[in-house]
Amino acid sequence: MDTSMAVLAGPASVALGAKVCEELAVTPTVYDARRFPDGEGQIELGESVRGRDVFVIQATSPPADVHVMELLLLADACRRDGAERITGVIPYLGYARQDRRSSRRSLGARVAANVIDTAGLDRLVVIDTHTPAIEGFFASPLHHLTAVPLLANATPVRDDSVVVAPDLGAVKRARQYARLLEVPTAIVHKTRLDGEAVEASDVIGDVRGRAPIIIDDMLSTGATIAAAVTAVRARGAVDPVTVVVTHSLLVGHAREILPPLGLAAIVSTDTVAIDPPANLRFSSVSVAPLLAEAIRQLHVTRPW
Ligand code: R5P
Numbered sequence: 001m002d003t004s005m006a007v008l009a010g011p012a013s014v015a016l017g018a019k020v021c022e023e024l025a026v027t028p029t030v031y032d033a034r035r036f037p038d039g040e041g042q043i044e045l046g047e048s049v050r051g052r053d054v055f056v057i058q059a060t061s062p063p064a065d066v067h068v069m070e071l072l073l074l075a076d077a078c079r080r081d082g083a084e085r086i087t088g089v090i091p092y093l094g095y096a097r098q099d100r101r102s103s104r105r106s107l108g109a110r111v112a113a114n115v116i117d118t119a120g121l122d123r124l125v126v127i128d129t130h131t132p133a134i135e136g137f138f139a140s141p142l143h144h145l146t147a148v149p150l151l152a153n154a155t156p157v158r159d160d161s162v163v164v165a166p167d168l169g170a171v172k173r174a175r176q177y178a179r180l181l182e183v184p185t186a187i188v189h190k191t192r193l194d195g196e197a198v199e200a201s202d203v204i205g206d207v208r209g210r211a212p213i214i215i216d217d218m219l220s221t222g223a224t225i226a227a228a229v230t231a232v233r234a235r236g237a238v239d240p241v242t243v244v245v246t247h248s249l250l251v252g253h254a255r256e257i258l259p260p261l262g263l264a265a266i267v268s269t270d271t272v273a274i275d276p277p278a279n280l281r282f283s284s285v286s287v288a289p290l291l292a293e294a295i296r297q298l299h300v301t302r303p304w
Contacts (some may be wrong), residue, residue: 005299006049006083010058010074012067013091016270016288017057020089023292029054031077033070041066043073050082055295056121057089060112061272062251064094068112075119087298088121088140089291091271092218092247096130099137113137125294127271127287128217128246131169145294147246147269147287148173152180154267154285155213155244162186162210162237166200166228174215177244181213188228196252198223200231208236219245219268221252229261240264247271248282255280 006029009017021028030046056078058071071088078086098108116124116138123141126134128148135142161183165174167190178185186205192198212232219225225243232241241263248268250258258266259279266282276282 004052005295006052006054006078007295008054008056008058008074008078010056010067011070012059012061012273013057015273016059016091016286016291019270019286019288020057020291020295023288024295031074041070041073043070043077045077045081048081049078051084053299054078054083054086055089055299056086057091057291059092059272060090060094060116061092061247062094062249064112068094068115071116072119075121079120085122086120087123087125087295088116088119089125089295090116091127091287091291092249093126093129093134096134099131099134109134110137116140123298125291125298127269127290128173130217143294143298145287145290147271147285147290148176149180150285150287150290151244151246151267151269152177154283155181156240156242156265157181157183157213158211158240160210160238161213162205162207164188164203164205164207164212164214164228164232164237166190166214166216166224167198170216173217177213177215183213184210186212186232188231190224190227196221196223198227200227203231203235207232210237211240211242212237213242213244216243216245218247218249219243219254219266220249222250222254222258223252226257226261229263242267244268248274248276250274250276 032044034042095108095112101107125143163178165171165187189202243266
């Protein structure tokens with residue numbers, strides 16, 4: 001049996017997948033991703049993965065529905081070709097924010113987890129999901145990696161820095177950064193009004209005369225960051241204002257509302273393939289070494 005590693009860089013993660021392969025000194029497995037005139041996708045492997053330990057790297061980033069389906073097709077092609085084991089490496093897990101149901105809404109995180117569980121993946125690797133409790137939504141074993149130390153290393157810190165959690169959900173993560181950066185914390189009280197509108201009503205902690213480092217798991221439309229920046233400035237925070245997030249989606253009005261904030265830097269990672277606008281001081285830390293190390297450790301030639 002050939003238990004050698006095969007790494008597929010899915011359509012949502014081509015550049016990151018290539019970097020991971022470079023780290024691992026393997027050639028990405030070739031496949032063809034087609035789209036038929038009616039919009040349906042199809043994957044055809046360009047080489048055999050029979051008996052191999054396969055890692056499929058595919059973020060379920062926007063458009064999440066398309067990227068989830070591509071992940072399922074990639075996994076299916078590998079399984080039908082006789083892969084020995086298949087690991088889904090999902091650098092950014094979409095739908096994770098829909099982890100609670102209110103009113104008569106669907107529960108997206110559960111639905112996405114159920115669908116991914118049917119893909120024939122033996123296990124999953126994810127990075128900084130919206131909530132660690134997401135693991136309980138999946139039947140498949142899930143390995144949760146964090147980019148926090150990588151980001152903390154890349155964050156410029158000053159004597160007057162304060163780490164700011166832009167909402168209550170970010171408090172734990174902010175405390176983790178604050179410990180690593182050895183600076184105090186503050187918390188913004190945020191209320192989400194709809195998909196693109198939030199309201200920051202209060203700031204807990206002292207930000208006066210301090211340079212904020214706003215920490216979150218992700219930057220999507222930028223509404224949370226914009227509200228947090230306005231709130232801390234209104235309470236006397238000073239420049240430079242730095243934003244640190246694992247995942248940057250830059251959807252909706254993000255490209256319009258972020259530049260006027262005059263941020264000193266947005267420090268993020270390459271979990272999501274985006275093209276940041278030139279008028280944003282955006283710096284990207286690659287998670288490729290983190291993923292490559294996880295793959296190295298998970299790649300075993302014996303049953304696991
Ligand atoms: C929400 O709980 C998340 O942690 C982020 O704060 C949020 O998803 C960011 O989204 P947006 O950039 O659209 O405000």
